[in-house]
Amino acid sequence: MGIDVARGIAVLGMFVVHVGVGWEAADGSNALYPVVSGRSAALFALLAGVSIALLSGGSAPKQGKDMGVALWRVVIRGLIMLPLGTALTMLGTGVSVILAYYALFFVLAAPLLWERWKIVAGTAAVLAFAGPVVSFWLRGLATGRGSLAGPVRAVDAYDPLVGWSGEGVVDFLLTGAYPALTWMPFVLAGLAIGRLDLRAVRVRWALVGVGAVLAAAAYGAAWVALSVGGVRERLAGSFTGGIVERYGGQGLDETLSRGLPGTLPVNDWAWLVTAAPHGGSPLEIVGAGGVAMVVLGVCLLVADRLWVVLYPLAAVGALALTTYVGHVVLIWAAERGVFEGTVLWWLTSDLAVSVLVGSLVFATVWRLLVRRGPLEGPLHAVSLWAAKRIP
Structure with a gap:
């Protein structure tokens, strides 16, 4: 239940970013936005890794044919996420849909199902620092007249996913909102955590302690x-023109606080020592990953004692796929005025309230009466059925 509660928090954090759940700060902005920006998605990705671990046996990994079935279930689930995520992106809501990226995350994580948690954790740590550096270098070569600009354009030109949704293989790997090169550390960290005995109180406290140290550092x-090293002044001098336009027309301070669209600007290596939310720098990955560990550890510690109070939140987490897809569809309906002039007009009159209350109520009732969600059930059945039939 603690894992479901943590996943519910991640989903609600995405609601803050996408529909404005929260309250107004003194400057008129959403007070919760800087808190959850980038971190809710990082928690979501880390918990995806935990789920992969639990699917394959948790602290007692499956062996032989059972592990083979678990591996294929992971891969098949990822492949199902690809068309679903692409379809949501095609709605054109402006939401940076993470589901299509899951296809690559799951496929890349699958070969590590057999490894010990220390190996997986070490891989995550190396990627947390090496991934952003390699990404920065490659994206620099892929922009303007760089040596990779032509090949990238050629790949995009023949990638049907780009034609359908605007996001394709290059985005999933390198340039999108959740590129694997900088997001796999979260998934692998979750996979390593899921190999621990999460029922042990000492493990739960260790997650809180280690996560807090990582985030603080x-x-x-x-x-x-x-503040001291002069990086702010250096970036302020380069944060002009096309860079401002590419990253949302915000000033430097607002960008460092509210976040980036998934990647760092490539005009200055100094970006790699910032921790702007959703930017994919080494410090942001470690910091957001540490926060995710703290949230998971706290949820595991309190869920057993406060299960009655936390049940609605846990229900949202258990139906995370359904609630995530549902809120994107509702955003699309609001933007297209689908319910205007009908008896359901109230659904989109205040999206923040509709999404928050609707998700909590629907997930709680469904969880009590049916258990698996309307999307989670078919996903479980199809992946299990197909995996058992693969030699």
């Missing part, structure tokens, strides 16, 4: 670099 280092 990463965000502290970024603060020192910006």
